Amino acid sequence: MNNMNPKSLIVIFGATGDLAKRKLFPSIYRLYEKGNLSEEFAVVGVARRPLSNDEFRNYVRESIENALRQELNNEQFVSHFYYHPFDVTDTASYRQLKSLLEELDDTYHSNGNRIFYLAMAPEFFGTVTSRLKSEGLTATNGWKRLVIEKPFGHDFESARKLNEEIRQVFSENEIYRIDHYLGKEMVQNIEVIRFSNAIFEPLWNNRFISNIQITSSETLGVEDRGRYYDHSGALRDMVQNHMLQMVALLAMEPPIKLTTDEIRSEKVKVLRALRPISHEEVDQYFVRGQYGRGVVNGKEVVGYREENNVDPNSNTETFVAGKLMIDNFRWAGVPFYIRTGKRMTEKSTKIVVQFKDVPMNLYYRTNEKIEPNLLIIHIQPDEGITLHLNGKKSGESMKTAPIELDYCNNCIDGINTPEAYEKLLYDCMHGDATNFTHWDEVAASWQFVDPISEVWENTKAVDFPNYEAGSMGPKASDALLKKDGFHWWPIHYHQ
Numbered sequence: 001m002n003n004m005n006p007k008s009l010i011v012i013f014g015a016t017g018d019l020a021k022r023k024l025f026p027s028i029y030r031l032y033e034k035g036n037l038s039e040e041f042a043v044v045g046v047a048r049r050p051l052s053n054d055e056f057r058n059y060v061r062e063s064i065e066n067a068l069r070q071e072l073n074n075e076q077f078v079s080h081f082y083y084h085p086f087d088v089t090d091t092a093s094y095r096q097l098k099s100l101l102e103e104l105d106d107t108y109h110s111n112g113n114r115i116f117y118l119a120m121a122p123e124f125f126g127t128v129t130s131r132l133k134s135e136g137l138t139a140t141n142g143w144k145r146l147v148i149e150k151p152f153g154h155d156f157e158s159a160r161k162l163n164e165e166i167r168q169v170f171s172e173n174e175i176y177r178i179d180h181y182l183g184k185e186m187v188q189n190i191e192v193i194r195f196s197n198a199i200f201e202p203l204w205n206n207r208f209i210s211n212i213q214i215t216s217s218e219t220l221g222v223e224d225r226g227r228y229y230d231h232s233g234a235l236r237d238m239v240q241n242h243m244l245q246m247v248a249l250l251a252m253e254p255p256i257k258l259t260t261d262e263i264r265s266e267k268v269k270v271l272r273a274l275r276p277i278s279h280e281e282v283d284q285y286f287v288r289g290q291y292g293r294g295v296v297n298g299k300e301v302v303g304y305r306e307e308n309n310v311d312p313n314s315n316t317e318t319f320v321a322g323k324l325m326i327d328n329f330r331w332a333g334v335p336f337y338i339r340t341g342k343r344m345t346e347k348s349t350k351i352v353v354q355f356k357d358v359p360m361n362l363y364y365r366t367n368e369k370i371e372p373n374l375l376i377i378h379i380q381p382d383e384g385i386t387l388h389l390n391g392k393k394s395g396e397s398m399k400t401a402p403i404e405l406d407y408c409n410n411c412i413d414g415i416n417t418p419e420a421y422e423k424l425l426y427d428c429m430h431g432d433a434t435n436f437t438h439w440d441e442v443a444a445s446w447q448f449v450d451p452i453s454e455v456w457e458n459t460k461a462v463d464f465p466n467y468e469a470g471s472m473g474p475k476a477s478d479a480l481l482k483k484d485g486f487h488w489w490p491i492h493y494h495q
């Protein structure tokens with residue numbers, strides 16, 4: 001085991017929930033298996049249902065086995081898990097939790113280091129943080145960190161209030177706001193591809209790039225999250241955070257150093273440079289959709305309005321396409337198109353950078369149009385990059401032929417890309433907040449998104465449902481690009 005791994009207690013609020021079961025326990029286990037966790041760690045689960053430590057340990061074991069589809073090799077691992085049942089609105093129980101943490105500090109020599117992970121509904125975020133302070137759980141000799149799940153607010157105003165509440169207890173550099181897309185291998189690779197290749201950086205601007213497209217499509221519907229999703233919708237659920245974070249990474253200036261502050265500050269500048277969309281302009285720049293019935297992966301599925309805990313007349317969007325303009329020197333005039341939705345044709349996240357056309361088809365002197373050069377960054381499920389170029393068609397002197405240069409990250413033997421949560425937990429334990437969002441990024445993202453959601457909330461979408469489950473979204477999403485002379489590049493594009 002690596003002794004450089006910091007010792008700490010991890011307190012998970014919402015330890016019997018979906019996120020803990022599917023993502024957090026398996027990630028902690030993988031860190032442990034790889035030696036990326038100190039031997040002297042302990043996890044304390046908090047939730048209301050009454051479980052003993054043994055029952056909780058069995059629950060953790062089963063969660064990991066289900067998620068990783070493998071048997072837990074190390075029985076010793078679950079002995080580090082403890083359970084403390086209480087309702088987080090009940091002040092008195094925090095004192096008992098405090099005593100438990102002090103005991104565990106002694107047992108595991110964790111030097112008072114504590115991570116408080118809020119994996120529960122956002123309405124509890126403020127209550128839990130203020131109780132942590134009032135009941136003395138944050139008064140420790142070691143470091144303290146707060147990991148906070150999305151959604152961080154419902155709009156700018158609620159996010160600002162929440163931020164003020166948690167800032168009463170934790171300083172900005174102790175707050176780790178999760179955007180799990182920032183933990184994805186290929187999202188982290190965007191910076192590396194841009195800034196470590198001499199062939200890209202000189203071209204990465206409005207002189208050479210005609211448009212950038214980001215698609216994040218899902219086949220899943222809302223599953224059992226209807227109650228949350230029907231009050232959120234795709235704009236708040238995916239665009240405000242994940243999609244805008246990818247835009248920021250693609251558009252930011254090279255940071256002067258690879259430090260947390262410098263990288264975040266470059267991202268904030270991009271988010272601040274997004275051209276604001278007024279209420280009157282929303283229809284010009286954004287398209288919303290809601291899925292009806294259809295067939296996904298060969299199976300018939302119900303429409304959104306028929307899903308559990310969804311209003312049968314719901315006006316909530318399950319699909320968003322948008323055109324974003326970044327008003328700075330580098331990007332003036334280059335549209336960034338984004339689209340994301342549930343119940344689409346397939347699960348895929350891809351970025352397509354389309355370069356401008358050559359001035360004319362000089363070498364072959366034909367009327368044939370040469371395909372533009374594309375750089376495709378495959379985020380998931382395949383991970384890699386493809387560069388689309390043109391070459392001479394063998395034997396036919398007047399024709400060009402497409403060439404694809406492919407690099408597949410997760411095809412390399414022995415590479416098992418870590419799950420995003422695994423990387424983010426590791427970073428948090430090491431005090432590295434680079435891949436978490438700073439308040440300034442969250443604020444700027446809400447300020448951009450708010451006028452769009454205000455219009456959508458106040459105008460009934462008369463055409464909903466407007467796309468069939470299993471399709472690539474409503475026709476209006478194609479029209480958004482067509483009016484600029486572009487089209488969405490297919491998910492599996494081969495010339």
Ligand SMILES: NC(=O)C1=CN([C@@H]2O[C@H](COP(=O)(O)OP(=O)(O)OC[C@H]3O[C@@H](n4cnc5c(N)ncnc54)[C@H](OP(=O)(O)O)[C@@H]3O)[C@@H](O)[C@H]2O)C=CC1
Binds near residue numbers: 046047119150
């Ligand atoms: N699930 C996912 O894939 C994702 C979730 N998130 C975010 O993570 C957070 C958790 O989501 P998820 O796990 O799905 O939610 P769940 O509803 O599955 O879990 C909620 C958890 O909170 C506990 N809980 C609820 N009320 C109280 C209370 N008053 N006191 C103590 N514990 C309570 C529940 O346990 P009990 O009933 O025993 O009290 C349960 O452990 C949310 O902010 C969500 O937006 C973000 C991205 C993805």
Ligand SMILES: O=C1O[C@H](COP(=O)(O)O)[C@@H](O)[C@H](O)[C@H]1O
Binds near residue numbers: 218237238349
């Ligand atoms: O944050 C969220 O992300 C997921 C999609 O994440 P991915 O890693 O599977 O691409 C989305 O399903 C969910 O609605 C949203 O809350």
